[in-house]
Amino acid sequence: MGQMVNSVNGSAQRYDFARARKGLALAALLAGTALSVGLPGPILAQAFGFGSVTVEGNERIEDSTVLSYAKIGQGAVSGGELNAAYQRIVASGLFEQVELVPQGDSLVIRVVEYPTVSQINIEGNRRIEDEELMALVTSEPRRVFNPQTAESDAAAIAKLYEARGRLAASVTPRIIRRSDNRVDLVFEVVEGGVVEIERLSFVGNRAYSDGRLRRVLQTKQAGLLRRLISRDSFVADRIEFDKQLLRDFYAARGYVDFRILSVNSEFARERDGFFITFNVQEGQSFRFGRVTASSELSQVNAQDFLDVSGIDSGDTYSPADVENTIARMERLALRKGLNFVRVEPVISRDARNLALDVEFKLVRGPRIFVERIDIEGNATTLDRVIRRQFRIVEGDPFNPREVRASAERIRALGYFASAEVDSRQGTTPEQVIIDVDVEEQPTGSLSFGGSYSADNGPGLNISFSERNFLGRGQTLRFEVTTGTDSANTDLTFIEPYFLGRNLQFRFDAFYNIADLDEASYNTRVVGFSPSIEFPIGEDSRLQLRYRLSKDTISNVDQGDPDDPTDNGSSPILQAEEGSRYTSQVGYSFSYDTRRTGLDPNTGYLLRFGQDIAGLGGDSEYIRSTALGVAQTKVYNEEVTLRATLEGGSINAINDQTTRVTDRFFLNSNQLRGFAPLGVGPRDLNATNRDALGGNAYVAARLEAEFPLGLPEEYGITGGLFLDAGSVWSLDNVEGAGGVEVDDDFHLRSSVGVSVFWTTPIGPLRFNFAKVLEAQDYDEEQPFNVTISTTF
Template sequence: MKYRQRMASIGAGLAFGVTAALVSAPALAAGLIEEITIVGTQRVEPETVKTYLTFQEGDTFNSRQLNRSLKKLFDTGLFADVIFKREGGNLVINLVENPVINRIAFEGNRKIKNDTLETEVTLRPRVVYTRTRVQQDVERILTLYRRSGRFAATVEPKVIQLDQNRVDLVFEIKEGLPTGIEKIRFVGNHEYSDGKLGEVVRTKETRWYNFLTADDNYDPDRLNYDKELLRRFYLARGFADFKVTSAIAELSPSREEFFITYTIDEGIRYEIDQVNINNTLEGFDEKTVADIPTLENGDWYNADEVDSSIEDLIDSIGFQGFPFVRVTPSIDRDVENRKINLTFNVEEGPRIFVERIDIKGNFRTLDEVVRREFQLVEGDALNTAKLKRSEKRINDLNFFEKVEVSRSPGSAPDQTVIDVTVAEKSTGSLSIGAGYSSSDGPLADFGISEGNLLGKGQRLSFSASIAAEKTRFNIGFTEPYFLDREVAAGFDLYKITEERQDESSYDSSSVGFALRAGYPIGEYLTQSWSYGLDQTTVENVPTSASRLIKSQEGDEITSSISHALTYDVRDSKILPTEGYKISLSNKVAGLGGTTYYLRNQMNGAYYYPIGDQWIVSTKATLAHILGLGDDVNMQDRFFLGGQNLRGFEDNGVGPRDSASTDSLGGEYMFNGSTEMRFPLGLPSEYQIAGTLFGDYGILTELTPKDANTIDKNALRASVGVGISWVSPMGPIGLDWAFPVLKEDHDKTESFRFSFGTRF
């Protein structure tokens, strides 16, 4: 109340001062100003006040000059009231100074901290208080709360009068509840339902189960992002004329929720009629890239595929010795027949060279770590495809929350500066987990890692996993650029103990280390080498165990070298939707130690999208291990069942002892899986999907070594359904599988459940 009274008095004084000056101006406009007297100043020197006047002693009284001076004094922000008064030849200027702020405080704020609010407001202690600036700061605070989805927030400034014309300024804040989204409506959509488009936009309707996300709070910036998401969605499905005509957010009278309406114009859906390449680049044969555009006659027009084709064309042409190239698409619409003729125009681009690469925002990460991911260096011809791949490589480091790569003019017309702006994020992690697995039983794990050690991009990690039937400890270190070359080198130290009484009547423990190095041969092809030394102990073998297992009780030392080639063109290494991956690995044991074998393995995986969120994948593994002068030990053999052949128990398939029914493993293995992943009609942000799958495989010794061994070289197969959920508590998987091809001695398992969590 004191603040309101004070503000009212200041406002009244201001009105009075202006009125007094305007009314008295004509009366003052006569005679000379003999003396100017300043009254009421406390902090401001009278001579300072006179510097703001447009007249001085000896001048004639002039109403225009008086009004200009009055305005200038108010514009300084130093005075709450200014009154001109004439006393004969003397002009008396009565001033009321604005108070000085002693302290600024915030009350009632919980969601936004004081530090954030202090950086937002413009007023500071020891700064002159003005009502205008206070109201401006109130709006700034309200804007900050609205950005965080709290449109019901209110801010009331309070002024506490102190002596010596000082005040304390307090912003009393009532944050209110987050302003949710009651309803999202779409107008003008015919091809896709409201539910489908609701999955496309980032903004979601407020529901009780959305407590882990802020996407159901209104954000005007997110509304603009949603318009772009809708545009991309339609352009990728043939609607080349699509546009969002309006996106309106209406706040309810209670200010507690919004109603959002997107009005769209879908237009018509176009098919590709012809795809052509128009080449004006001298010395270049367009036939060499004729198969690069992925769009074909009869396909629906897809803007994403057009962009991808442009990048591939620029990339391919650049590698053929044409660094200065520009590819632009031209679209010729046939509205009547709903056809599009697409032409990629290949022409010589401007000759631009990279003058400098500037990196900003990396306070902890060394410049070298970012710079070495660039496929361009200073002096290179600018290649936009390489520039985009460089940005992706920097993002893949996972050291930064944001990576922005832009260009600015250089010192000459043919020079450009590449500006890299990054925002660092925490690269260390601590995890404590608990869960359950059908194969290992109850489990708990602990892990600590640093992915950007000392800002050099090095990775150091320690992990421990303790389960009812398997325990593992591991320490690992990786230097991604060993000896300043693109070679990822590192080591692992580990200890593993397994209880395998149920499957094979023995327990085992292994301790060892591995040295490893990997490097790219091409953009998609990598090669890796490793050396490992391992000591394995087989113990707790009962008298009823298989003769093969009894013969291997004790210690074995394995000294081995491994090699692998991997060709990976998948679109994602975490959750791929298209592309394929092929790997070939070899391992030779016998460089010392007591174990001798040659192990070869080939893996392949292929992913193909058949619809939106419908992904078909097929995977296969072919492996063989050959003993070099001796039988292959149990720990080195292949086992089949469980995760790699659902519908069967772990180690439930393959050679088995006829008396003890122990699983003996095999020396030859082939297994594969064909799976279709599909949505279950739930919002995509829940990350719940269904699967239909078929698994198959063979595990055998080829030539049984013991008459008591049951080894039928027969194909096993199963079919099933599953549900996967990437829950906030960790991944959860449910699989129901039913064997359709099996042998009498196989051990089956219809249901598998896995659950893991991180705190």
């Protein structure tokens, strides 16, 4: 690949590996270059007789070792045997030069040994650390130097730079001669510049715009953040992955005839960028036509299996829907005790109506059993973490579809850089062995950073997270978040398979303090909460939990006794000052179709939960909350529409009253245009008109997100929103004297625009709101910045 400079006593000698390889190959072919020029030729046709064979020039390597490679003894030797001996000695990789010199009745084997590598260094690299590059080097100190190995190492380093978008990078291996036949091996790196994607374009697309398709690809155009992200650099291997992403995107939308005709990559004239063009043929979008089921088995009722399909005629055709239906049907067969039942889809095309009729045939599959499951490559992760992703065990009927699904579950864990699951014949034709080959990747992270929110101001974040704790598949997370007005410390432990079952056990411990500018009191909440969560349906889950906390309200402004006009905070808050233990049990039911729904552009999330306090502790109440979210994409998926409705109520029992730490508030994400603690009942007679919270709340949000016409690589889109909500109801107004609290239901509302910006630190959202309806005592906030969450 390159040349090495041999520095000997201050003089430099050039070592040309390309020429050396060519010379060695020629010598091996002709057997004349390496032999003494005094030999009469042609050599291959001659015979020689040697009474002795000697070795010269070797220092570290014994004569017997050289002779064992040569395999030439005394007596008659042909020219072909000499040539073969030469090739064996060269192939040993121990010698820089080899000569076979006949001298009368003696054969002299003259060799020059390769030097020993003293040390290995990498120079010129700035973008990639030495440790990462040295991991690619197979040459080793205190081993014999091999030029082919050195060149292979240089090629591996150059390939890593190519994967980082630096196609112009070059790596040259060089050696520096030292005494005692030793050399230093140095890889000189010229990194060059990043070759970026200047333009990603498409030809032949009609249903979806270039911008929508660019959002599908992993490769991105170079934009404002080109120095912070690497997905805008050209990586040839990524193109194949992008092609598969495009196929999956169109297939999920009914384009069964979609094809990628070609992908053209053109180098810019300045050789600093690529222009990539995908030439596609979309075809037509098909829908499901008639969906039927039939059975070749007398004991199987096809209608029972059709009832679990979940596919309706007229739905957009998707191969994923067919696969999901097959999986549901085969699981139903197992529940019915029907082994070796396979579902084969038969698809018929109705080109006139752009429909695909699907018949699910239930047939008897081959009687093949799982002999064993072999797992390799997991140095840290325990076998059971991988094995529990399989729904089958040794001795169960073999189901290829279930094995593929298990492979996807293993990859979805995020513990492995790659995971391959294959099957092969076992000890008998009726058995198979499932091979799992994984490559582990780092699963822990330690981060330090800053944050900002309109509710808590600027803050500092320190977090540690390990998603595969001790190789057991457990999650351990510790996080400290400080802000201008608050500080939160949280410890979380998650065991996804509690007691070896599909039960997620979670334990949270927390210590939260708040000293808000919007309130003349402080709060401190410390406690813990264990919970268990498990699926009760394909899209639904149930969580059972317990929570014990100590809730403290302190530093409530008592007013100035010498100033009759300063009565401080509301008597309601003054009465609530102090600590109270809360012991509660609760549950949450959730129904989520965002990942498993049939429509890739529409999703729903429904959640309902209740908590009952009073099993010990000082608080007694029943809290109920509900949330509903729906999202869909329209106008060829260019515009996202989202609707959110949430609410809750808390009812004290046994003649108790709620406290400010129990009641509901609306933050600036739930009701934009208003400050934190900006709405809800207030004591208008108090000097400090603190928000008291309410025993009931409701909030509704309608949102639209759409492109602004800016280049997609900038990651900037726009949005509109309409928010409405209210907090109301108190149960301790009458018991506090001198209060004037309006705790009736008053609807607040606002409209506004949003700017979404996708950055390496997270998706930011800038909201500009205009309040439409408010009470005189409400506090408004027309602008805020938040981390945008995705539905």
